[in-house]
Amino acid sequence: MKLNLKVWRQKDRFSEGKMVDYSLDNVNTHMSFLEMLDTLNDQLIRNNEEPIEFDHDCREGICGQCGVVINGIAHGPLKNTTTCQLHMREFKDNETILIEPFRALGFPIKKDLKVDRSAFDRIISSGGFVSVNTGQAPEANSIPVSHDIAEAAFDSAACIGCGACVATCKNGSAALFTAAKITQMALLPQGKEERSHRVLNMIAQMDKEEFGHCSNTEACEVECPQGISVLNIARMNYEYNRASFLRSKKR
Amino acid sequence: MKLDPKIPNGPLEEKWSNYKKTAKLVNPANRKKLDIIVVGTGLAGASLAASMGEMGYNVKSFCFQDTPRRAHSVAAQGGVNAAKNYKNDGDSIYRMFVDTLKGGDFRAREANVYRLAECSVNLIDQAVAQGVPFGREYGGYLNNRSFGGVQVSRTFYARGQTGQQLLLGTYQALMRQVSKGTVSLYSSHEMLDLVVIDGKARGIIARNLETGEIERHDAHAVVLATGGFGKIYYLSTLAMGCNGSAIWRAHKKGAYFASPSWTQIHPTSLPQSGDYQSKLTLMSESLRNDGRIWVPKNLEETRLANDIPEEERDYYLERRYPAFGNLAPRDISSRAAKERIDAGYGVGALKNAVYLDFSKAIKEQGQAKIAEKYGNLFNMYEKITGINAYKEPMMISPAAHFSMGGLWVDYELMTTIPGLFALGEANFADHGANRLGANSLLQASVDGYFIAPYTIANYLADQIKVGKIGVNHPEFDKSERDVKEKLNELLKIKGTKTVDYFHKKLGKLLYDYCGLARNKRGLEYAIDEIRKLKAEFYRDVNVTGDAGTMNSELEKAGRVADYFEIGSLMCYDALTREESCGAHFREEYQTEDGEAKRNDADFQFISAWEWPGGADKVPVLNKEDLTFEFVQPTIRSYK
Numbered sequence: 001m002k003l004n005l006k007v008w009r010q011k012d013r014f015s016e017g018k019m020v021d022y023s024l025d026n027v028n029t030h031m032s033f034l035e036m037l038d039t040l041n042d043q044l045i046r047n048n049e050e051p052i053e054f055d056h057d058c059r060e061g062i063c064g065q066c067g068v069v070i071n072g073i074a075h076g077p078l079k080n081t082t083t084c085q086l087h088m089r090e091f092k093d094n095e096t097i098l099i100e101p102f103r104a105l106g107f108p109i110k111k112d113l114k115v116d117r118s119a120f121d122r123i124i125s126s127g128g129f130v131s132v133n134t135g136q137a138p139e140a141n142s143i144p145v146s147h148d149i150a151e152a153a154f155d156s157a158a159c160i161g162c163g164a165c166v167a168t169c170k171n172g173s174a175a176l177f178t179a180a181k182i183t184q185m186a187l188l189p190q191g192k193e194e195r196s197h198r199v200l201n202m203i204a205q206m207d208k209e210e211f212g213h214c215s216n217t218e219a220c221e222v223e224c225p226q227g228i229s230v231l232n233i234a235r236m237n238y239e240y241n242r243a244s245f246l247r248s249k250k251r
Numbered sequence: 252m253k254l255d256p257k258i259p260n261g262p263l264e265e266k267w268s269n270y271k272k273t274a275k276l277v278n279p280a281n282r283k284k285l286d287i288i289v290v291g292t293g294l295a296g297a298s299l300a301a302s303m304g305e306m307g308y309n310v311k312s313f314c315f316q317d318t319p320r321r322a323h324s325v326a327a328q329g330g331v332n333a334a335k336n337y338k339n340d341g342d343s344i345y346r347m348f349v350d351t352l353k354g355g356d357f358r359a360r361e362a363n364v365y366r367l368a369e370c371s372v373n374l375i376d377q378a379v380a381q382g383v384p385f386g387r388e389y390g391g392y393l394n395n396r397s398f399g400g401v402q403v404s405r406t407f408y409a410r411g412q413t414g415q416q417l418l419l420g421t422y423q424a425l426m427r428q429v430s431k432g433t434v435s436l437y438s439s440h441e442m443l444d445l446v447v448i449d450g451k452a453r454g455i456i457a458r459n460l461e462t463g464e465i466e467r468h469d470a471h472a473v474v475l476a477t478g479g480f481g482k483i484y485y486l487s488t489l490a491m492g493c494n495g496s497a498i499w500r501a502h503k504k505g506a507y508f509a510s511p512s513w514t515q516i517h518p519t520s521l522p523q524s525g526d527y528q529s530k531l532t533l534m535s536e537s538l539r540n541d542g543r544i545w546v547p548k549n550l551e552e553t554r555l556a557n558d559i560p561e562e563e564r565d566y567y568l569e570r571r572y573p574a575f576g577n578l579a580p581r582d583i584s585s586r587a588a589k590e591r592i593d594a595g596y597g598v599g600a601l602k603n604a605v606y607l608d609f610s611k612a613i614k615e616q617g618q619a620k621i622a623e624k625y626g627n628l629f630n631m632y633e634k635i636t637g638i639n640a641y642k643e644p645m646m647i648s649p650a651a652h653f654s655m656g657g658l659w660v661d662y663e664l665m666t667t668i669p670g671l672f673a674l675g676e677a678n679f680a681d682h683g684a685n686r687l688g689a690n691s692l693l694q695a696s697v698d699g700y701f702i703a704p705y706t707i708a709n710y711l712a713d714q715i716k717v718g719k720i721g722v723n724h725p726e727f728d729k730s731e732r733d734v735k736e737k738l739n740e741l742l743k744i745k746g747t748k749t750v751d752y753f754h755k756k757l758g759k760l761l762y763d764y765c766g767l768a769r770n771k772r773g774l775e776y777a778i779d780e781i782r783k784l785k786a787e788f789y790r791d792v793n794v795t796g797d798a799g800t801m802n803s804e805l806e807k808a809g810r811v812a813d814y815f816e817i818g819s820l821m822c823y824d825a826l827t828r829e830e831s832c833g834a835h836f837r838e839e840y841q842t843e844d845g846e847a848k849r850n851d852a853d854f855q856f857i858s859a860w861e862w863p864g865g866a867d868k869v870p871v872l873n874k875e876d877l878t879f880e881f882v883q884p885t886i887r888s889y890k
Contacts, residue, residue, distance in 0.1 A: 129423035137380035144391025154384040
C-alpha cells in the first residue's frame with residue numbers, strides 16, 4: 001500500500017516545529033506502525049535527510065516508551081493498544097496519516113516526535129512507593145492478600161507510564177497515571193501505612209508539574225493501552241479527601 | 252592471568268554465610284564519602300542503586316531510556332523462581348540448585364548457583380513488601396506455576412507481566428532514594444567508555460543522548476548492569492535499544508568476557524513475517540504449561556490446523572521427551588523445533604513455525620480459566636497476528652533471547668578489573684550454558700538486592716582513604732578524546748548504506764552460523780564474513796546528523812560497530828569449544844539420536860576471553876576450570 005504522511009518535525013526543545021509531508025510506497029499490511037516509520041527513515045537516510053526521531057524500545061507494548069498521536073488519537077485507532085502494537089492493516093491504501101507527538105504542557109517536545117515525560121518520574125518519586133529498605137521485608141506469606149484485592153491492585157499497577165492519558169486529555173491532566181499508583185498502594189496492606197502521606201504528596205507534585213486538572217471527560221480510560229479504569233481517579237479523590245480530613249483533625 | 256573465582260571455603264550451604272560473616276564493612280558515617288556509578292536500571296542495576304542508596308552511599312544511576320522504569324526487565328512475562336516450597340511438592344534450595352546447575356548443563360559454578368537458590372526466598376519477601384501484586388490463591392496466599400526444565404511449581408507470577416511488576420517495585424525503591432538525594436539519576440545517558448586509573452575502575456564517559464554532550468563521571472566503584480546483547484542477531488526478543496557496548500568497552504579496557512557464544516534461543520516467539528521486521532515478539536514460556544506443541548505428520552500438509560485430525564499431528568516434544576514433554580528446557584525445545592522446521596514440517600506462510608495448541612486445555616479447564624492465566628498474551632497475539640488463539644492454535648518459532656555469556660566475574664561479581672562489577676545478564680555467572688525459565692528475573696534481582704551490596708562494601712572498605720576521585724586525571728582526558736574521535740569517525744564516513752542494513756546482515760550471519768547449531772566450517776566462514784562486513788561498514792555507512800544533538804542513528808552506529816567485534820568473538824568462542832553443551836550445539840558433537848554430547852574431560856571450564864589489544868588480532872583464551880564437589884555432572888536427560 002501507499003501512504004501520504006504528515007509528520008511533526010521539530011529540531012529541538014527551543015525551535016518551532018511544523019508538519020512535513022512525506023509519501024511512502026510499498027508499505028506491507030503486516031508491518032507495525034513503527035516498522036512503517038523505520039521504512040520511512042530508511043528512505044530519508046538514503047536521500048541524505050535526517051530521519052525522524054521517535055521514542056520506542058521493547059516494541060511489544062510493555063515498556064511504555066513509544067507513543068505518538070495518529071490522526072488525532074493517542075496511540076492511534078485501535079483500543080487498548082500501544083503505537084508499537086498497531087499494525088498497518090488498520091489503515092487504507094492511499095490514506096493520509098497525521099503523526100504528531102504527545103502534546104501537553106507537562107510533556108515538552110524534545111525533538112520531532114519525542115517528548116519529555118520526566119514529570120512522571122518526579123510524581124513517583126514524591127510518594128509512589130512503599131518505604132521498605134532491602135532486607136526489612138517479613139516472610140511473604142505472613143500477610144495474606146485476598147485474590148480479589150491482589151487482582152484489583154494488579155489492574156491499577158498495570159500502567160506502563162506511556163502518557164497517552166495526558167496526551168488525550170483536553171486539560172493535559174495526569175490524574176489517571178497518578179491515581180493508578182495511589183490506588184494500587186492503597187488497596188494493598190503493604191501500602192496502607194503511608195496512604196495519607198502518599199496521596200497528599202503525589203497530588204502536590206502532580207499540581208507542581210504543568211499538568212491540568214481532571215474534569216471527568218474519561219477520555220484517558222479510552223486511550224489507555226492497559227485499560228486503566230477512571231474509577232482509579234475516584235479512588236484518588238476519596239483518598240485525598242480522607243487524608244485531608246484526617247490532617248485537619250490532627251491540627 | 253590466573254583466574255581466581257574466590258569461592259569461600261566450607262560446605263556448600265555455608266559458603267555465602269561464611270562470606271558475609273567475614274566480609275569487610277563500611278561504617279555508616281563513611282558511606283557518603285564513597286561514590287558508586289551504576290550503569291543500567293533494570294532489576295539488577297536499580298535494585299543495587301536503591302539498596303546502596305538506602306545504606307547511605309553516594310550513588311549515580313545511569314540508563315539510556317528516558318526513565319529507569321523502561322529497562323528491558325520489564326518485558327519478562329512468565330515469572331520468577333523461588334524455592335519457597337509453598338506447594339509442598341518437594342522443592343528446596345538444594346533441589347533448585349540442582350535443577351539450575353543441570354539446566355545449565357554443568358557449565359556454571361556450584362557455589363554461585365547455590366547462592367542464587369538460597370537468596371531466591373528473600374527476593375519474594377522483598378517484592379511483596381514493595382507492593383508487587385503477585386498472583387494469589389483465594390485464601391490470600393501466594394500462588395505458583397510450573398515452568399520449563401523442572402518438576403515442581405516454584406514460579407511466582409503477576410499475570411503475564413511479572414517482569415514489569417518486579418521492575419516497578421524496584422524502580423519505585425530507586426525513585427524513593429532519588430527523592431532522598433542518595434541517588435542521582437541520569438536518564439537518557441549512554442556509557443561510552445570505562446575510565447581505568449592505576450588498574451582500578453574509577454569512572455565512565457557518558458553521552459547525554461538528548462543534547463549530545465559528552466560527560467565525565469568519577470566513582471570509587473563502577474557497576475555494569477547493562478543487560479544482554481542478544482539484539483546482536485538483529486531479530487531477537489530484545490528491546491531495540493538493548494546493546495553490548497558498555498560491557499564491550501569495559502572488555503577493551505581489560506575485563507575478560509566469558510562464554511560470549513552462549514545465547515539462549517527462546518522456543519516460543521512469534522515467527523518472522525517479512526524483511527521489514529524489527530523484532531520478534533516473545534510469547535511467555537508459561538504458555539507451555541497448558542499449550543501443546545505440534546507439527547503435521549505429513550510433509551505436504553495444506554489443511555488448516557483445526558482440520559488436521561489428532562492422529563496426523565506430531566507432538567514431537569511429547570514424543571521425544573515423554574518425562575518433560577512440552578515443558579522440556581528451552582535449548583532442547585528450540586532445537587527440536589528447528590529440527591522439524593528444517594525437515595520441512597514447519598507451518599505458516601513461510602513454513603518457519605510450529606503450532607502451540609490450547610484446545611485440550613480449554614476443553615478441560617474452560618476458556619475463562621485460560622483467559623485468567625494468559626489473557627494478556629492471547630490479546631497480544633491477536634493484535635500482532637490478527638488470529639484468535641482461543642479458536643485456533645498459535646504459531647511460534649525460536650528467537651534469540653538471552654545472553655548466558657557476559658563479563659567474567661568472580662564470586663563477588665567483580666570483573667578482572669578491580670572495582671568494576673557486573674550484575675544480572677551482563678555477567679556470565681549463574682546460568683551455565685543454558686538458563687532455566689524464570690531464573691533471569693531472579694538472578695538480576697538477587698545480584699542487585701542481596702549479593703553486590705555485600706561484595707561492593709567489601710571492596711569499598713579499602714577505598715575510604717582514597718578520597719574523592721575527581722575527573723581531571725589524564726585517563727579521563729584520554730577516554731573522552733577517544734570517545735569523541737570514535738563518534739566523529741562514524742559521522743565522517745558518509746557512505747550509502749544505513750546502519751540497519753549492516754546490523755541485519757550481521758544478525759543473519761550469526762543466526763545462520765553461530766545460532767541454534769554451529770559447526771567448524773560455518774564458524775570460520777562467519778569470522779571471515781564479519782571481518783569483510785565490518786570493513787564495508789567503515790567504508791560505506793551513512794550516519795546522518797551530528798554528534799552535538801539528539802541522534803538515534805549515531806547511537807545505533809556505535810552499537811553496531813561494537814557488535815562486529817562481539818560477533819567475531821562469539822564465533823571464536825563457539826569454534827574453540829569442541830563439544831555440545833546447553834545452548835551451544837556443535838553439529839560435530841552429537842549422539843546418534845541428535846542430542847548434545849558434552850565433553851567433560853576436555854571442556855569442563857569457562858572460556859574467559861582477553862582483549863588482544865586490537866580488533867585484527869586473535870582473541871586470547873583464558874580458562875577457569877570448573878570443579879564439582881557436591882553434584883557430579885551427569886548426562887542431561889529430559890526423556
